[in-house]
Amino acid sequence: MKDLGTDVIRYGVIGCGMMGQEHLRNIALLEGARVAAIHDPSELMAGAARLMVPGASLVTDLDALLARQDLDALLVASPNHLHVDQLERIARTRPLPLLLEKPLFTDPADADRVARIADTYPAPIWVAMEYRYMPPIAVFLSELERATGGVKMLTIREHRFPFLPKVGNWNRFNRNTGGTLVEKCCHFFDLMRLCLKSEPVRFMASAGQVVNHLDECYDGEAPDIWDSGYVIVDFENGARAMLELCMYAEGSEYQEELSAVGPDGKIEARVPGPGRFWPQALGAPPVPQVIVSPRTPRGPRVLEIPVDPLLLEAGDHNGATFYQHQRFLRMVRGMGDCDVTLADGMKAVQMGLAAQASAVCGQAVNFR
Structure with missing residues (x-):
């Protein structure tokens, strides 16, 4: 063997x-x-x-x-x-x-x-x-409990570029993607469960197709993929989380911004988008940051989390794909566990589907 x-x-x-x-x-x-x-x-x-x-x-x-x-x-x-x-x-x-x-x-x-x-x-x-393995988010996760004393409020904001062209334009249609709050945002629902160490119980969402792909047509069919929305999630332990997504905001300095607050303080992570999209005329792209803001003594502390340029060149996820593969490889060798199980993946999709259902019906949706 x-x-x-x-x-x-x-x-x-x-x-x-x-x-x-x-x-x-x-x-x-x-x-x-x-x-x-x-x-x-x-x-x-x-x-x-x-x-x-x-x-x-x-x-x-x-x-x-x-x-x-x-x-x-x-x-x-x-x-x-x-x-x-x-x-x-x-x-x-x-x-x-x-x-x-x-x-x-x-x-x-x-x-x-x-x-x-x-x-x-x-x-x-x-x-x-x-997204779990982006270096600034990994630091955010490792310092979360110490910085907050237990998260009560979590906010995730992604302001980014529109969906890119794919083969056959498959990603322009909900039937192929699962819908934006599944396709794009299952990452963020996964992070919510990971940060809050609890399960969701209720979703309230408002979302839709507002700006992107409105003038596109493929084989006589207009895209139906959403480009923006808000989602509020209540969790079993009483914590709350919010997602803010905008896919026509590629002019932003940072693409992902996470904020968690608890009785002891606040911690934030700021993640720039892919370097290949950063305007060269502006100089070097922004460096990822983690900001810790205790209630006592007051005063934010900013930590820069630079990422190896070789990893930035290898993909659009701030080095995360490499670090994920490192851990996957350890698991294959029998030296580590599976970080994200099928159960985790299922729950992230089901959360996205619940958020989409809430946005469609205009009412809160209970999660089972």
Whole structure:
């Protein structure tokens, strides 16, 4: 039997679009890991991936990839609406340790399918919630309890650029993405549960399509994907969280801003957007920050959290994809646990669906 504690871990990668290629760049930076096989039905994406990883085999279909006996782990970075079907095929034929991109599923009816897999899959499945691993957010999480004395209020704001073009424009339609509060915001609902150490009980949301994609048309169909909204969430322990999303605010200095407040004080994290979008005329992009503001003695303390430029070049998530892969690799080697389980991934999607339901009906939605 292969000793995964010492040998090179060989990945099979399913889906090589924008996010898949970010994974490829970051796997290349890991010690003791390489991509052995890649599959994407798009010739354009598969060709781009092949140029990035010339030593990997380009496999024409998913079954052929799963039949390979030289793989130690799998990565799924395909479009959202394909995740559950692919997960079921993997579970039936080659249930290797798996890193599965968010969102875990898009259709509420698929929750039971995922739950059945969770009960029987013999290897760990890690749902890719990269935002946990952004260096400023990682520091924010590590200092959260000490800075606040127990979080009572949590605010997450993302002011960013619109959805980027994807192959076949699949991300312009709710039926493919699960809707913006699932596709984009499952990250933030995951962070809410992680920060508050509690479960949601009620959602109140207002959201919609206000500015973006209004003049677009694909095969005679107008996009229906939302671009902005507010979500307030009540939790079992009495804490409250709020999400503010705006996807026509790419002129912002910081893309994500988190704020947590408790009886002892406040802590904030500020995360800039991808450096490739920062105007060069303004000089260097802003440096991520964590700000701790105790009630006593008063006075904020600003900590700069610089990120390795090599990691910034490797992706759009402030180095998070690399750090997530480091931890995933440790788990595959049997040296660590799965940080983000199928149960976590399911809950993040269900929270997004509840928020969307509240926005549609204009009323509070209880969460079960």
